[in-house]
Amino acid sequence: MALYYMRKGIRKLPGIVIKAASLPEPTVTEGFGSRAKVGELCERDGISSVLLVTDKTLFELGYYVKVRDSIEKLGIKCTIFSDISSEPTFAIIEQGRSAAISCGADCIVALGGGSVLDSSKIIAASAKHPARNVRHYLHKFALVPDKTLPMISIPSTAGTGAEYTVGAVVKDNHGVKKSTVVIGLNVTHVILDSELMVKAPREVTVWCGIDALSHGLEGVLADVSTSFEDEKKSFECVRLILANLPMVIAEPENIEARQNMSRAAYYGGNAINKQLAGYVHAFAHSIGAVYHLPHGEAIALCLVPVIDAQKDRVRDKLAALALYCGFAGRHCSHEEASELFLTELRMMLDFCGTDRSLPEMRTEDYDRLVSMIDIDSINYSPPKTFKDEEIRAILDIIRKGGRD
Numbered sequence: 001m002a003l004y005y006m007r008k009g010i011r012k013l014p015g016i017v018i019k020a021a022s023l024p025e026p027t028v029t030e031g032f033g034s035r036a037k038v039g040e041l042c043e044r045d046g047i048s049s050v051l052l053v054t055d056k057t058l059f060e061l062g063y064y065v066k067v068r069d070s071i072e073k074l075g076i077k078c079t080i081f082s083d084i085s086s087e088p089t090f091a092i093i094e095q096g097r098s099a100a101i102s103c104g105a106d107c108i109v110a111l112g113g114g115s116v117l118d119s120s121k122i123i124a125a126s127a128k129h130p131a132r133n134v135r136h137y138l139h140k141f142a143l144v145p146d147k148t149l150p151m152i153s154i155p156s157t158a159g160t161g162a163e164y165t166v167g168a169v170v171k172d173n174h175g176v177k178k179s180t181v182v183i184g185l186n187v188t189h190v191i192l193d194s195e196l197m198v199k200a201p202r203e204v205t206v207w208c209g210i211d212a213l214s215h216g217l218e219g220v221l222a223d224v225s226t227s228f229e230d231e232k233k234s235f236e237c238v239r240l241i242l243a244n245l246p247m248v249i250a251e252p253e254n255i256e257a258r259q260n261m262s263r264a265a266y267y268g269g270n271a272i273n274k275q276l277a278g279y280v281h282a283f284a285h286s287i288g289a290v291y292h293l294p295h296g297e298a299i300a301l302c303l304v305p306v307i308d309a310q311k312d313r314v315r316d317k318l319a320a321l322a323l324y325c326g327f328a329g330r331h332c333s334h335e336e337a338s339e340l341f342l343t344e345l346r347m348m349l350d351f352c353g354t355d356r357s358l359p360e361m362r363t364e365d366y367d368r369l370v371s372m373i374d375i376d377s378i379n380y381s382p383p384k385t386f387k388d389e390e391i392r393a394i395l396d397i398i399r400k401g402g403r404d
């Protein structure tokens with residue numbers, strides 16, 4: 001109980017701290033095939049040598065070619081590092097950093113999903129200061145004097161928002177995940193290119209889309225004061241995903257819907273940077289770690305039960321979302337409108353075919369899970385602080401796949 005009061009007492013602290021952090025302010029270029037504009041952006045910024053970081057899959061698909069050609073045709077050197085794996089280790093990132101130093105890179109272009117983008121943040125930080133090795137940047141907070149090398153992010157999925165978030169997650173050489181916040185991350189441009197996403201497997205589209213939705217939604221609900229513009233981006237993130245995720249599932253090559261999804265994911269990244277996540281992420285991180293679930297799948301499991309358990313504290317915000325998304329009219333009470341929003345959320349998850357039960361979850365694991373969730377939640381400023389028995393009750397709902 002003492003820990004509960006401690007967590008409750010410091011609940012608003014992360015939201016206050018994040019307001020003091022220096023955050024990237026990239027330009028955004030959008031459109032099908034827009035990665036071919038990366039050369040122009042490099043030329044405009046006076047870049048002379050680029051390290052293009054990607055993964056083996058995207059390399060084999062040839063998605064890097066438009067990027068490389070647009071850079072080289074303007075007489076800028078482009079060196080490719082395509083060894084990033086889905087769970088990059090320190091050793092791989094160290095190789096990327098060596099490649100950046102050897103080619104004299106003055107810009108990192110990151111083309112890929114969350115693993116590529118997060119690895120590139122550490123490469124951009126560690127290549128700027130060759131006297132320090134990669135490990136130096138893998139503490140809870142990595143302060144980079146004079147900022148990292150400029151980084152241009154080209155996400156290949158619409159989900160993590162990692163193209164812009166200051167957090168990075170990589171594995172050490174023993175397979176243990178390490179997360180860090182890169183203070184001084186210098187993302188100068190983000191390119192949102194739907195051509196990279198139209199062939200994504202259905203489950204990647206679904207899990208990534210629900211993850212992005214959770215970023216915008218938890219941002220809106222967080223007890224963090226932020227600017228009107230940032231608040232609007234989080235609302236827009238939620239609206240765009242609820243309107244466009246069913247569309248990209250039904251029509252994977254719908255370019256407009258794909259483009260909307262990638263903008264939503266970018267806004268979701270903005271929400272993480274400015275408003276932080278919340279208990280949906282604390283539950284998903286803990287359950288995902290214990291039962292080895294991908295992040296998006298764990299988020300889909302936790303989203304409705306966790307939001308539902310907080311709804312009495314955030315009726316006004318859920319009602320505002322319902323109004324903004326067009327699910328409720330001005331005549332509705334906050335109670336009616338907030339329930340309409342949650343109904344639409346459940347319907348969208350049903351349409352996506354997400355399985356919202358986890359029978360392999362064992363009640364014997366609850367003590368461990370509660371403690372993991374308590375610890376993870378300290379990173380956020382959620383609208384309420386759950387007592388341990390409330391967390392257990394939510395775990396029961398997630399395990400059974402029930403809604404209340």
Ligand SMILES: [Fe+2]
Nearest residue numbers: 211215281295
């Ligand atoms: Fe997430």
